[in-house]
Every structure is written in structure tokens, then in C-alpha cells.
Amino acid sequence: MKKTILLIIVMLLTLSLVGCDNKKEKEKEKKEEVEKVVKEEINEGEIEGYKFKVVDKETDRVKIQMENGDIILIVLSNSKTPITIKNFKKLVSEKYYDGLIFHRVIKDFMIQTGDPTGTGSGGSEENIKGEFQLNGVVNNMSHTRGVVSMARRGGNPETSATLNSASSQFFIVQKESTYLDGNYAAFGKVFAGMDVVDKIAETKTDENDKPIKDQKIKSIRFIEIIED
Numbered sequence: 001m002k003k004t005i006l007l008i009i010v011m012l013l014t015l016s017l018v019g020c021d022n023k024k025e026k027e028k029e030k031k032e033e034v035e036k037v038v039k040e041e042i043n044e045g046e047i048e049g050y051k052f053k054v055v056d057k058e059t060d061r062v063k064i065q066m067e068n069g070d071i072i073l074i075v076l077s078n079s080k081t082p083i084t085i086k087n088f089k090k091l092v093s094e095k096y097y098d099g100l101i102f103h104r105v106i107k108d109f110m111i112q113t114g115d116p117t118g119t120g121s122g123g124s125e126e127n128i129k130g131e132f133q134l135n136g137v138v139n140n141m142s143h144t145r146g147v148v149s150m151a152r153r154g155g156n157p158e159t160s161a162t163l164n165s166a167s168s169q170f171f172i173v174q175k176e177s178t179y180l181d182g183n184y185a186a187f188g189k190v191f192a193g194m195d196v197v198d199k200i201a202e203t204k205t206d207e208n209d210k211p212i213k214d215q216k217i218k219s220i221r222f223i224e225i226i227e228d
Helices: 002-039 082-093 194-201
Strands: 044-047 050-054 061-066 071-076 104-106 110-113 147-150 170-173 186-192 217-225
Touching: 044 071, 050 061, 071 082, 071 194, 082 186, 082 217, 104 194, 110 194, 186 194
Parallel strands: none
Antiparallel strands: 044 050, 050 217, 061 071, 061 217, 071 186, 104 110, 110 170, 147 170, 147 186
């Protein structure tokens, strides 16, 4: 009788362990499947009511897809910044931004990316003219929430070397910063996905405003909006 009871207990424990192993295996498979989907390029989708598709040709709208699958949609919308927009489109066409991180994040201010070194001191090979008032260009786009603008080197006094030092680094304004108006080339605006900007802005950073955990861009691609 005792042997029978002992045998039953052993069997129940075995079944319980097998059940746990199966559950863990299923959870692992589910996690791997989710990670696989996230790592894939999202070529069509919908965000905040905007249906989009990735296209090969240059357009005035781009999709920033983060490594975790989050998406930000941007429109390049300033007729006063043709040089800036042309340069940005060129870099997107070259897939320059793929794999880069938001290396400078300041909550209630902005998030910045575009440096292949991830340090804030790097950029693309070509510098462009700064299209803003301080550099003699009328640019009335204000640095309100969601505006996309070019980063550049600062200096005192400002010289041509600093005013025309923008290359690939750009930032997205999280909170209105109109004191930047006239000093930086605002050239576009987020029209969907500001919640993603806010989420990135909330991440913990070190003493250099660099996120402790990389906020990595998977890709930036041209898109078209699909009309119903």
C-alpha cells in the first residue's frame, strides 16, 4: 500500500515537472516569435489612423522604426530648408541612420540621433549650410512639440564653421523650445508617434544624457500614406 502511494506521488511530481517544462518551452517559443516579428522590417502598417507603406522613391514622409518595433512618422514640410531636406533624404536613401541610437536624450526637451559613433561628436562626411535666421535664412518654423530640427556645433562667437556645421545629427523636440528659433534649422514635424518620442525621453540616462539602455533605430524609410 505504501509503495503504491509513493509511486503515485512520484508520478504526480513527474507530470508536474513535465507540465512546467512544457509551459516554459511554450513561453520561450512565444518570446522568440515576438522578437522575430519585431526585428523584421514593417513595410505596411497603421498608426493613429494613418495607413502607410514603405516605398523606394523619395517622398516627403519617412518612418522611423525603432529596434523594438515602435514607429514614428515624420513629414518634411519646410520650403525654407531645401538644402537640409535634400541632405536628409540623401542620408535616408543611403540607409545611413539604420542601427544608430538616440545618443542624447533630455526629458522635457528633446531626443537626438544621427551620430554613427554614438558619442555626439560624429556625423556624415558632408556639412551643410544652416538654414536659420542667425545664418541669414528666413525660417519661420518654430521649435514646438514634435518639430524635427538639425543639430550643429555651437560657439561663442558664432562663426561660419559652427553655423554651417550640421551634417547628419537631428533632434525631435519633446517640449516646446521656441528659444531655439532662429538658431537651428527646423525642417519637419512628427505627425504620428509622439508617444514613442515621450517614451524615449523617459528613459534613464547617464551624466552625458546618453540612455543607459540603447534606444536603437532599426531603420528610417520613405513612406506614402494610403488613402481609403
